[in-house]
Amino acid sequence: MLNQVQRRMLMRRVLQAIPVLILATFSVFMLLKMLPGDVAITLAGENATQERIEEIRTLYGLDRPLLVQYGDWVWGAVQGDLSKSLLSGEAVSDTLARVFPNTLFIVAYAILLAVLAGVPLGVLAASRAGGWADKLVMVFSSVGVALPNFWLAMIFVGAFALNRQWFPATGFTPASEDFGAAVWQATLPAVALAASGMAEVARQLRSSLVEVLESQHFRTLHAKGLSPRAILWKHGLRNVSVNLLTVISLLVNRTLAATVVVEVVFAIPGIGATIVDATLRRDFPVVQGVVLAMVVTVIVVNLIADMLYSVLDPRIAQR
Amino acid sequence: MKDMAPDSPLLRVEGLGIGFGARRGRIALRITEGVSFDIARGERVGLVGESGCGKTITGLSLMRLLPGNARIEGRILLDGEDLAKASPPRMRKIRGKRIAMIFQEPMSALDPVFTIGAQIGEALTLHETVTRAECRERVVEMLAAVGIPAPEKRHDEYPHQLSGGMRQRAMIAMALICKPELIVADEPTTALDVTIQAQIMDLLRDLSERTGTALLFITHDLGVVAETCTRMITMYAGQVVEDAPVDAALTRPRHPYTSGLLRSLPQLNRARGEFAFIAGRVPSPAAMPAGCRFRSRCELAGPGCEAPQTLERVEEGRLARCHRAPDLDLPGAVA
Numbered sequence: 052m053l054n055q056v057q058r059r060m061l062m063r064r065v066l067q068a069i070p071v072l073i074l075a076t077f078s079v080f081m082l083l084k085m086l087p088g089d090v091a092i093t094l095a096g097e098n099a100t101q102e103r104i105e106e107i108r109t110l111y112g113l114d115r116p117l118l119v120q121y122g123d124w125v126w127g128a129v130q131g132d133l134s135k136s137l138l139s140g141e142a143v144s145d146t147l148a149r150v151f152p153n154t155l156f157i158v159a160y161a162i163l164l165a166v167l168a169g170v171p172l173g174v175l176a177a178s179r180a181g182g183w184a185d186k187l188v189m190v191f192s193s194v195g196v197a198l199p200n201f202w203l204a205m206i207f208v209g210a211f212a213l214n215r216q217w218f219p220a221t222g223f224t225p226a227s228e229d230f231g232a233a234v235w236q237a238t239l240p241a242v243a244l245a246a247s248g249m250a251e252v253a254r255q256l257r258s259s260l261v262e263v264l265e266s267q268h269f270r271t272l273h274a275k276g277l278s279p280r281a282i283l284w285k286h287g288l289r290n291v292s293v294n295l296l297t298v299i300s301l302l303v304n305r306t307l308a309a310t311v312v313v314e315v316v317f318a319i320p321g322i323g324a325t326i327v328d329a330t331l332r333r334d335f336p337v338v339q340g341v342v343l344a345m346v347v348t349v350i351v352v353n354l355i356a357d358m359l360y361s362v363l364d365p366r367i368a369q370r
Numbered sequence: 371m372k373d374m375a376p377d378s379p380l381l382r383v384e385g386l387g388i389g390f391g392a393r394r395g396r397i398a399l400r401i402t403e404g405v406s407f408d409i410a411r412g413e414r415v416g417l418v419g420e421s422g423c424g425k426t427i428t429g430l431s432l433m434r435l436l437p438g439n440a441r442i443e444g445r446i447l448l449d450g451e452d453l454a455k456a457s458p459p460r461m462r463k464i465r466g467k468r469i470a471m472i473f474q475e476p477m478s479a480l481d482p483v484f485t486i487g488a489q490i491g492e493a494l495t496l497h498e499t500v501t502r503a504e505c506r507e508r509v510v511e512m513l514a515a516v517g518i519p520a521p522e523k524r525h526d527e528y529p530h531q532l533s534g535g536m537r538q539r540a541m542i543a544m545a546l547i548c549k550p551e552l553i554v555a556d557e558p559t560t561a562l563d564v565t566i567q568a569q570i571m572d573l574l575r576d577l578s579e580r581t582g583t584a585l586l587f588i589t590h591d592l593g594v595v596a597e598t599c600t601r602m603i604t605m606y607a608g609q610v611v612e613d614a615p616v617d618a619a620l621t622r623p624r625h626p627y628t629s630g631l632l633r634s635l636p637q638l639n640r641a642r643g644e645f646a647f648i649a650g651r652v653p654s655p656a657a658m659p660a661g662c663r664f665r666s667r668c669e670l671a672g673p674g675c676e677a678p679q680t681l682e683r684v685e686e687g688r689l690a691r692c693h694r695a696p697d698l699d700l701p702g703a704v705a
């Protein structure tokens with residue numbers, strides 16, 4: 052399926068990903084160690100003596116130099132062992148397998164909503180460039196881009212879950228257990244996450260469409276006798292699909308980060324709640340595992356986007 | 371067809387005025403005024419004139435492809451039907467089907483993300499009911515007819531994989547695929563190499579002769595008009611100043627501007643060893659003089675030229691916009 056060029060690109064991208072992964076996990080590790088207190092204090096319990104805390108530190112290897120601790124973690128990770136939670140003892144890979152699908156579900160749902168709403172809005176604005184519909188969409192999306200996701204999430208919980216109980220305020224059923232329930236429960240968080248994405252998609256799509264509609268080959272399309280609608284939806288969208296793909300892949304990265312806080316607002320057991328909880332309790336293997344999973348996701352999404360570029364634009368495939 | 375005499379022209383343009391920036395129904399900037407001409411079935415007409423005289427917008431107006439801020443007045447009769455008043459859906463039935471257009475820049479006139487075959491086939495399926503297989507077959511046939519080698523392979527290639535000349539051939543194939551009655555070609559060869567230019571012009575003339583498609587050929591190149599066209603229309607500052615059979619126009623022009631254009635052509639006058647340029651500048655559309663628009667640059671200007679000039683019959687089949695035309699004996703080109 053992949054040609055020679057694509058295969059070489061894939062190899063290069065995988066190699067490039069290694070320093071990114073090391074840098075990301077290393078800086079997260081160091082930042083975590085800069086926080087006051089460590090997991091030993093939590094584990095030792097209230098009123099524990101200093102000796103007891105030290106004993107626990109030694110037990111978990113927390114008294115070793117930082118680089119050794121990090122190196123130890125990397126060595127395990129390379130062999131596929133993300134080690135265990137210092138607090139619960141659950142293997143980090145098990146934790147990820149439990150919570151990460153929930154996050155991915157919400158992110159995918161949010162991206163879907165952002166695209167399904169953003170594309171028609173962008174096309175509408177571009178087809179009426181300068182008109183009132185265009186201005187309305189642009190004002191609306193300026194607001195959408197500026198609104199913080201978590202703030203929207205809080206408003207939604209108040210308005211549609213607590214006040215008018217249309218949606219559940221908290222909790223989540225994994226999609227693998229009950230897809231319908233998962234969709235239902237993920238709707239409010241996904242809408243909160245999708246608002247800025249939709250605005251971004253609409254804005255970017257509008258500006259690239261307006262530009263491409265001015266180009267010479269669109270006059271040829273009119274000269275053929277094509278209707279404005281066919282020109283806009285068939286040729287217009289196809290011509291800006293590369294721009295759209297860029298917007299969407301950036302959106303995936305951003306939504307993945309934004310979901311952390313939104314999950315906390317809705318008390319959804321995803322990586323957001325997990326990383327916040329683990330950070331507060333200085334459970335560094337869990338934090339490292341979550342960061343690793345997020346970075347890998349971002350890298351994979353960007354790689355897929357890069358592969359798709361050459362499918363969408365034949366001129367890129369040539370190079 | 372309408373109740374028209376069989377020898378009525380395919381296209382009759384009457385008093386076509388094009389302007390931009392209309393406010394409250396009034397045109398703010400008039401570019402062309404009172405443009406009238408006929409094109410008979412199968413006829414090849416050259417439209418010449420200096421840059422900015424309104425050739426392109428006249429060509430675009432025939433298909434109602436002008437930008438949104440443009441306004442037109444007058445009549446554009448295709449077989450008696452006034453296109454100036456046709457609804458947008460009606461125009462879409464005419465564009466590509468009865469009148470087709472070839473643009474100047476083959477590099478940018480094709481959609482870069484669709485294959486050549488898909489773009490040509492799109493024009494065909496839009497105006498005719500064909501199956502996928504028929505569509506492909508007709509497009510490949512057409513590609514072969516415009517001289518594209520390996521048409522089966524080219525059908526599935528993208529514009530960037532073709533040379534400029536091949537792309538212009540593909541454009542011509544797209545224009546011809548629905549067998550239109552008129553093709554408007556706006557400087558179709560300007561962006562191409564000289565050798566390719568001649569090939570493309572030969573192809574256009576050849577196809578027009580074979581299929582009986584009329585051609586409105588917009589150009590600066592009077593040499594190409596001489597070789598390709600049967601009639602030549604000269605425009606100056608938004609007006610038609612001369613309309614004549616091509617040989618007559620080139621050897622015995624009846625308007626001082628046409629004569630000036632011919633004398634400023636190096637390739638047509640090489641034998642004579644002289645070439646003059648027309649002194650002065652075209653008046654700006656915003657400040658058109660009331661009388662003859664060419665007066666300020668005309669060596670022969672005199673009494674009577676300050677009055678507005680009308681396009682008058684000078685002799686059988688010849689029109690000129692100059693009150694002195696019947697008495698003038700102007701130098702043309704030795705072709």
Ligand SMILES: Nc1ncnc2c1ncn2[C@@H]1O[C@H](COP(=O)(O)OP(=O)(O)OP(=O)(O)O)[C@@H](O)[C@H]1O
Pocket residue numbers: 390401419420421422423424425426427428437590655
């Ligand atoms: N969209 C527009 N708005 C305002 N003026 C315009 C517009 N398009 C063209 N014009 C003006 O109309 C005039 C005629 O333009 P046109 O392109 O028809 O000239 P042309 O004879 O084709 O010239 P060339 O030989 O350079 O192609 C020019 O003065 C140009 O500035």
Ligand SMILES: [Mg+2]
Pocket residue numbers: 425426427556
């Ligand atoms: Mg032009």
